[in-house]
Amino acid sequence: MKAVTWQGKRQISVDEVPDPQIIDATDAIVRITSTAICGSDLHLYEVFGPFLDKGDILGHESMGIIEAVGDQVTRLKVGDRVVVPFTISCGECFMCRRGLQSQCETTQNRDQGTGAALYGYTKLYGQIPGGQAEYLRVPLADYNMVVVRDDLPDERYLFLSDILPTAWQGVKYADVPEGGTLAVMGLGPVGQFVSRIGRHLGYEVIAVDPVPERRRMAERHGVETWDLNDETVAALRKRTMGRGPDSVVDAVGLEAHGSPGGAFAQAAVGLLPDVIARKAMTTAGIDRLAALHASLDLVRRGGTVSLSGVYAGEADPMPMNSMFDKQVSLRMGQCNVKNWVDDLLPLVEDPADPLGVTDLVTHRVPLEQAPEMYETFQKKEDGCIKVVLKPRGEL
Ligand SMILES: NC(=O)c1ccc[n+]([C@@H]2O[C@H](COP(=O)([O-])OP(=O)(O)OC[C@H]3O[C@@H](n4cnc5c(N)ncnc54)[C@H](O)[C@@H]3O)[C@@H](O)[C@H]2O)c1
Numbered sequence: 001m002k003a004v005t006w007q008g009k010r011q012i013s014v015d016e017v018p019d020p021q022i023i024d025a026t027d028a029i030v031r032i033t034s035t036a037i038c039g040s041d042l043h044l045y046e047v048f049g050p051f052l053d054k055g056d057i058l059g060h061e062s063m064g065i066i067e068a069v070g071d072q073v074t075r076l077k078v079g080d081r082v083v084v085p086f087t088i089s090c091g092e093c094f095m096c097r098r099g100l101q102s103q104c105e106t107t108q109n110r111d112q113g114t115g116a117a118l119y120g121y122t123k124l125y126g127q128i129p130g131g132q133a134e135y136l137r138v139p140l141a142d143y144n145m146v147v148v149r150d151d152l153p154d155e156r157y158l159f160l161s162d163i164l165p166t167a168w169q170g171v172k173y174a175d176v177p178e179g180g181t182l183a184v185m186g187l188g189p190v191g192q193f194v195s196r197i198g199r200h201l202g203y204e205v206i207a208v209d210p211v212p213e214r215r216r217m218a219e220r221h222g223v224e225t226w227d228l229n230d231e232t233v234a235a236l237r238k239r240t241m242g243r244g245p246d247s248v249v250d251a252v253g254l255e256a257h258g259s260p261g262g263a264f265a266q267a268a269v270g271l272l273p274d275v276i277a278r279k280a281m282t283t284a285g286i287d288r289l290a291a292l293h294a295s296l297d298l299v300r301r302g303g304t305v306s307l308s309g310v311y312a313g314e315a316d317p318m319p320m321n322s323m324f325d326k327q328v329s330l331r332m333g334q335c336n337v338k339n340w341v342d343d344l345l346p347l348v349e350d351p352a353d354p355l356g357v358t359d360l361v362t363h364r365v366p367l368e369q370a371p372e373m374y375e376t377f378q379k380k381e382d383g384c385i386k387v388v389l390k391p392r393g394e395l
């Protein structure tokens with residue numbers, strides 16, 4: 001089959017690779033109909049090279065049709081239309097029973113000291129082949145897959161695989177008081193959904209992003225937007241009665257603009273041999289912290305900062321004095337996708353499309369165009385906000 005593979009920093013190719021096979025009796029094979037590129041894939045493209053091997057298949061936002069099932073798969077059958085959540089979990093362990101599927105004790109990567117396995121996401125998370133491909137092997141298929149109706153287009157459902165539940169969790173963890181104010185840092189696909197969910201739940205939403213077309217998109221969904229500059233935090237504080245918003249979601253993560261120290265550390269680590277770079281990245285502070293520090297600065301006293309954006313440094317400097325003095329609550333983590341799907345399914349199927357899932361994708365292209373689309377998405381060229389790859393060619 002054809003698959004999108006990582007070949008080196010900013011080097012992606014589409015290669016012919018062996019088809020995935022059923023390995024365990026609880027596996028299924030999905031024929032992929034749509035698979036998106038995520039902001040998290042950009043971290044692999046730019047920063048996390050030391051944790052990838054040439055030829056690793058990327059992608060963790062996928063849906064399609066079941067092609068084959070193992071002997072112990074009982075709930076699913078060949079031909080079912082399914083979405084594949086990016087966190088792989090068992091549904092039965094201590095963590096899964098508590099709605100913490102991204103910490104699943106069955107798929108945890110104990111040798112790396114990390115949480116549940118993820119598709120297409122490095123040695124740290126199980127090195128599971130990803131879904132930017134014609135076919136995907138799904139472990140623990142009965143529990144993991146979300147079966148969906150046949151009559152709505154893929155883009156109604158595709159984002160249940162990751163960014164929609166990620167945004168939902170980001171807002172839930174932000175603990176916004178009823179009718180309160182939520183600030184959102186970053187208007188990539190995750191920030192777009194965080195903002196819309198905030199509006200849907202009745203909050204005032206103010207979002208910040210330096211990219212004009214991303215701000216325009218958010219404005220279409222009732223979100224007040226602000227450009228990013230040195231004055232933004234002070235101006236937003238003033239805008240929120242001098243106090244700051246009740247809650248802030250950081251939907252940017254470790255590659256934020258405006259973090260020269262972190263940018264230098266990431267570039268320097270990128271020049272080291274892989275083994276040494278891995279050590280540096282798992283012990284040092286390598287994150288670009290501008291969005292996180294701005295979020296902590298902006299939130300009102302006693303408010304909550306919720307991180308949807310990914311961070312990875314082990315010794316990043318944090319403003320402990322003001323966090324403590326302001327009595328800030330902080331929540332974060334990889335999304336517990338399965339925990340939120342039941343809340344979201346009726347919203348994506350609602351004909352009124354309350355979260356605007358049909359207004360996000362800017363580029364739909366055949367799988368073969370993945371290399372140029374990674375570049376376009378990273379550079380934010382051509383108005384690119386969200387890319388969907390179509391392995392079967394039908395656009
Ligand atoms: N927690 C999870 O399970 C999970 C799941 C999916 C994605 N993510 C993470 O969420 C983050 C966002 O993903 P995305 O797909 O929206 O990516 P993206 O790269 O498209 O979006 C990031 C946005 O932040 C903006 N930005 C950069 N620096 C900023 C700053 N200092 N202040 C305000 N805005 C700034 C950029 O212009 C961009 O629009 C990434 O870190 C991604 O890895 C986490």
Ligand SMILES: [Zn+2]
Nearest residue numbers: 038039040162
């Ligand atoms: Zn993702």
Ligand SMILES: [Zn+2]
Nearest residue numbers: 090093096104
């Ligand atoms: Zn589990």
